[in-house]
Amino acid sequence: MPPSRPTRVALAVAAAALLASATAACGDAGGLQGAGATPTAISPDRLWPGLTPASSPAFAIGEVETEVVKGVTxxxxDIHExxxxxxxxxxxxxxxGDYGPGAYEVxxxxMSACGKGGEAGRACPVLKAYYRDLTGDGRDDMTLGFRQLPGNLTAVRVYTVRDHRLVQIMAYEDAVSGVELAGHSVIIRAPSEVAGYEYRLQWTWDQQxxxxxxxxxxxxxxGDPRRSPAPHASPSASPSASASGR
Incomplete structure (x- = not known):
């Protein structure tokens, strides 16, 4: 049985006394050496303490966007179906309004190329769908992407099933250079205008x-900005190979 906390303290005190006695008898050989001054911990400085706190966001960035997909059974x-x-x-x-007359109409x-074989089918903007349980309910959810024009944007969407209805629980589009699934998160990488850097956005399931x-x-x-080419919009996403497909 390991010694109790009071017993361990007593043993430690006794050991320290023996060490001090041995050090006095043998001089400084093997003694403890000082590591120098310890840096002083600095707490963060609060700026503008008199500033009135904001009570609402200035911009809507779509933190919570869910909607039932109409017309899809x-x-x-089974979301795989x-x-x-x-x-x-x-x-x-x-x-x-988003896909009407204009650039996005392309x-x-x-979409008319989807389902066709050969060269004609390659024009389909819909990418391969990936399946993984992102919501933690033990059932697969669907992550899919499709290319949008102009700007070579890639739209990333996540869907789950509630009461036999398909529900979109995440929507984002950007000049995507990579997409990964990790745990209950979707990680999107996008090129930055600063050479040698990239943006990484992580979307995580929130039960509440x-x-x-x-x-x-x-x-x-x-990477090294001297060796990195200027970032540019990538026309395709690169889903994680660890995601399970069907």
């Missing part, structure tokens, strides 16, 4: 909001 409540192309078509149909026109929330937004160094 979930056979047997949902057609990703049908999901993207439903989004385009639900937002005619994306809508390219029942949505994916933007929990991290940072700029990170990825």
């Amino acid at each position: 979930v056979p047997g409540g 949902v057609d990703p192309v049908a999901v993207v078509r439903a989004e385009i149909a639900a937002k005619p 994306t809508a026109r390219r 909001q029942r949505a994916m929330l933007l929990t991290h937004d940072e700029m990170l160094r990825i």
